[in-house]
Amino acid sequence: MKDSRVPWIGSIPVFWEMRKISRSFSVIGSGTTPSTSNSSFHEEGSIPWVNTGDLNDNFVIEPKKKLTEYAFKEHSTLRLYPIGTLLIAMYGATIGKVGILGVGACTNQACCALAEPKNFEMRFVYYWFLDNRKNLVTLSFGSSQPNINQDLIRQLRIQAPPIPIQRCITAYLDEQTAKIDRLINMRRRQMELLKEQWAALIQQAVTRGLDPDAPMKDSGIPWLGEIPVHWKKTKLLRIAPRGRGMFVNGPFGSDLLTSELTDSGVPVVYIRDIQANGYLRVSEVCVTPEKAASLDVCRVDAGDIVVAKVGTPPGTAAIYPDTEPSGIVTQDVIRIKTDPRKVVAEFIVYWLNSDAGRASIDQISVESTRMRVDLESYKSLRIWLPPVEEQRKIKEFIQNETAKTNDLIASYARQLTLLAEYRAALIHECVTGQRTVDETSLS
Template identity: 40%
Template sequence: MSGFEPYRQYKMSGVDWLGDVPEHWTTGTLRWYATIQGGIAKGKDYQGRDTVSVPYLRVANVQDGFLDLTEVKEISVLESELERYSLQLDDVLMNEGGDNDKLGRGAVWRGQINPCLHQNHVFAIRTNHLLKPEWLATFTGSQPARTYFFLNSKQSTNLASISASNIMSLALPIPPVAEQERVLRFLNHEIARIDALIQEQQRLIELLKEKRQAVISHAVTKGLDPTVPTMDSGVEWLGPVPAHWRQNYKLGAMADERRGGFVNGPFGSDLLSSELTHEGVPVVYIRDVKPTGYFRKSTDCVTKEKARQLSVCRVLPGDVLVAKVGSPPGDACIYPGSEPDGIVTQDVVRIRVKSEVVDAEYLVFLLKSNYARAVVDAVSVESTRKRFSLGDYKQLKLPLPPLAEQVQIARNIGTQFETMDALLSTANEGIFLIQERRSALITAAVTGKIDVRDWQPSAIAPSSQLAQEAV
């Protein structure tokens, strides 16, 4: 880690994945320095007994090194259970399960809610006088700790879990308490600087995304030529649109008139889960339809014979795909030429465009516009997530320019996107590099690879300097 010297003398920690530590530090398992409190299980039967309703923290509240208290649920418990499961000031909360990036990650409880309980998938670690809770919480984010959690967890397809016993067997390097405080002071200062730069880059990304949306919405409702005659659209917030455009053109009329031009996937018994396979003709789900383009995450397929039975739901390269369900629904993309023919599911609309009326790329931009989003929202219904019906969707009325102008608009949007996408890529790469520096700095400090005992805070560095340090 540039800019910082190592300690003068080191010793073997006795832990392969931890390496050497400063000579005056101690290495021990967590159970030497802390106790662990399990949480309360949801769904206990208290029929006929008096209970109280108390806030409690779930896995969703314990994020990567911080607590998200924007939504805290309540649970009914016996008054006698309050003391047993209540959080105490300076408890270190650690998740028992989750994806590998969040598994075991610690956050310190500051008593923001009193009383407050925790569920059985969240551990509460109570440290003794030799281990500051902030040191433990910080160390859980270091690379050695992440390696330990991964190697000692039970892995499933999407999630992992770790036992209380394995948590308490975590080996960690522990300097004297006064030194813990100095290292934490250094990290708090430096991480604040790094996080400020990350936030700056994230704001830039959000502005670029807003700009992308504004480019789409303006182009597909106003066109590219501000001098053309306009007419009232009949929609107050949309305002005037080019007079030579067709107004209130039905979305259903933009599809091929042959059977299957505008469909969603099979319902109910037409496609059973037992008929899904791991090989064959791919099945397209809403999770594959992204506003940034088609990206297949699904692995389900059907046999060629089943695909022939569902030929009306067939999707071909160049077809327009739309998600019927979402928050909000209406994400649209083109099925790419690099993909094999597939089958859409019931929550995906497939539009095979009438090529003499509408350009597929233009239609996708049109469906992504703020105006299309608004009219889709108006016909969507609330359930677990918003959704619209195929019939209502076909009846949507949208402005439509002549075909040649559609192609020109789509090409213009694409050209502008090339510049913005390059900026987005640079910003995302910058965030990745900065986060790598953040992780490396934490790991170096809490494992004693750098000596920061004599460090003193300086003025906040300019963003450009921080960016250079990250690279």
């Protein structure tokens, strides 16, 4: 081995060379963005136009956008790059993302294009950039948005084994990463199937109950079908105790001004804090205890139900946890205090987040800038309820099944992490010569 004289590369085999990118490609370029206000540049375009969002560390076959012949003629900085060109993202969060053109295309200014390599297999360079993405990010500049540029890429020095070795390395990595990717895709699909099965289990439990032999009756709702005979239909409003402030949304307009929000004090609950898998506070906004006292009717306590009035779709519900201090809900959040003599709050949340609940909420949703439900329509929502003790059993059943599902998903997630780490380590070992790859390595 010998020193590559590039700190992050370290040692390389003695017969490998280090080559500057500027001397290794006949074509190094980029592109531009024709004015989006000029429809003649974009409408009914036929020339593929790659943006960094199209780069996903794979072949770029169908870029999302196209330009017209007129745009191409009017912009001298646009160039049609051939199939096999390597593209590298230079701006923002996508820095270092790469793609190999599977179709002739031009690019915007955020992509650097490398074509017509000298003494390099393009796939070897592709794997080199995959291995060195983090190092590229460390070389970026700019405070608001980190960037790299063509000049920086031109000055990069990369290791260059003999062409036959490069071919063996790329063939080996193509083969091995394809196997790893198949495993990754299989695990991801298994995770999705688990989530689908979990959702179906909840739908079954909150609309059919746990007794498969229970007598059934027609609910009168086509998308709901049959429900157990002994379940009763009620308005959602009636799950709350009687009295002021049992079923409310947060303060509107001048009742809570932006100027009254603080960094500490009583937490303010926003729709972004409400997820189908539970409440998780991500907001950092509060009000003073004095302001909270004046908005006491909008107070949320542990065990209350909080519902997002706005969303895609709206109506996501969660239990406000006992790990959080009492807070104040905003105007886009509904807070429900439940009557334990009538309902188990968790059962209601499971129903609201189920396919049946979503379908019911969809019937009362209206579209403005985003889909939303209003408080009065939400109070009138119809729900079929089993007796309280049966609700409790359904809640416990769903919680147990959820724990099993979450354990499996967490196990699969750990496997995905390990597979991704192994994939990255394999690429690194091969492109730096730490792992010997020759024709005998190929299956």
